[in-house]
Amino acid sequence: MDDSLWRTTTSHGESFMKAFVERHGEALLAFDFDGTLAPIVDDPEDSRLHEGSAAALAQLGPEVGRMAIVTGRGVDAVRRLGGLDDRQGLDCLVVLGQYGVERWDAATGEVRHPDVPSGVAEAWDELQSLVGGLESSGVDVEGLYLEDKQRAFGVHTRRAKNPQALMELLEDPVRRLAERHDLQVEPGRFVLEVRAASGDKGDALRELVEETRPSLVAMVGDDLGDIPAFEVLEELQGAGTICARVVSGSTEQSVLQGHADISCDGPDGVAQWLEHLVGRIA
Numbered sequence: 001m002d003d004s005l006w007r008t009t010t011s012h013g014e015s016f017m018k019a020f021v022e023r024h025g026e027a028l029l030a031f032d033f034d035g036t037l038a039p040i041v042d043d044p045e046d047s048r049l050h051e052g053s054a055a056a057l058a059q060l061g062p063e064v065g066r067m068a069i070v071t072g073r074g075v076d077a078v079r080r081l082g083g084l085d086d087r088q089g090l091d092c093l094v095v096l097g098q099y100g101v102e103r104w105d106a107a108t109g110e111v112r113h114p115d116v117p118s119g120v121a122e123a124w125d126e127l128q129s130l131v132g133g134l135e136s137s138g139v140d141v142e143g144l145y146l147e148d149k150q151r152a153f154g155v156h157t158r159r160a161k162n163p164q165a166l167m168e169l170l171e172d173p174v175r176r177l178a179e180r181h182d183l184q185v186e187p188g189r190f191v192l193e194v195r196a197a198s199g200d201k202g203d204a205l206r207e208l209v210e211e212t213r214p215s216l217v218a219m220v221g222d223d224l225g226d227i228p229a230f231e232v233l234e235e236l237q238g239a240g241t242i243c244a245r246v247v248s249g250s251t252e253q254s255v256l257q258g259h260a261d262i263s264c265d266g267p268d269g270v271a272q273w274l275e276h277l278v279g280r281i282a
C-alpha cells in the first residue's frame, strides 16, 4: 500500500491497515509528540500539533478503543502546546509524560504527577556551572538551550552554529554529571535529556496495553527514545497481536527506518496516514 507521504513496508503494516477497517474499535493508537504529531522547530516552546493530525485525531478519537501520546515531555507541556484541553473528540486520549512517569486522562482530567526525584535540582545547578566553565575556557556555546522540565532537563544544541559538533563536545561531561547524580541520559534529536532511571516508553506502552487489552496496536515515533516502545510491539507481534511500528522519518534519525512497518515522511506523512485511516472507516 502506498500513498505519496506514507507507505507500508512490511506484512505487519499491511495486516494492521486491513484489520483497522473492521476492528478499529479495539485499536490502541499511540504517538510520540515532537517530530511525530508536532513538526520539529528550533525552540521547544514553539512546538504545536500539526493541524492535519489534530483534525484526524478528533475524528478518530470517538471511533477507536484508545489513543495515547507517549512522550519525553511533561504532561502539562503537551496539554498546553497541543491545546489538548480545548479539542473535541479526544475523550479516549491518555498522555503518558516524561516517559510514562506522569499521566493525564482526558476523559476524567485525572493527573499523575509523582514527586520530583532527588538529584535533579542539584544536577541542574551543576549544569549551569558546567556550561559557565566551558564558556570561560573559550568554547563557543552560542545557541545552546537548557530546558528545565522539573523532573528532568534537556540540553539542546539545535540552534548552535554546528549542532552536531557542540553535541559531541557536551556528551561526555553531561553523561558524567548525570552519573554523579544517579541520573540517566536519553539522547535524541540534537538533545541530551537527563532524567531519573524510571522506565522508558516501552514500559509506559506495555502498562497501557495491559490495562486496555487492544487487539491491534500502532505506535508512531521518530526518535531513539521510541525504540523501546517499538520493541514492545515486536514482542506483541511475536505473540500474535496485530501491531504496526510507524516511523515518522527524518534524516536526523535514519536508524529508525529499520524498525518501520509503516513509513511516513515526517509529521506531514503522519498527518496524511491518519487522514487515510479516517477515510478507511468513514
Ligand SMILES: O=P(O)(O)OC[C@H]1O[C@H](O[C@H]2O[C@H](CO)[C@@H](O)[C@H](O)[C@H]2O)[C@H](O)[C@@H](O)[C@@H]1O
Binding pocket: 032, 033, 034, 035, 039, 040, 041, 042, 043, 044, 045, 047, 070, 071, 072, 073, 147, 149, 154, 156, 158, 188, 189, 190, 191, 193, 223, 225
Ligand atoms: O518524546 P517526544 O515527544 O518526541 O519528546 C522528545 C523531546 O522533544 C523535544 O525536543 C525535540 O523537539 C524540539 C521542538 O521541535 C526540537 O527543538 C529539539 O531539537 C528536539 O530534540 C523536547 O524539547 C524535549 O523535552 C523532549 O523530551
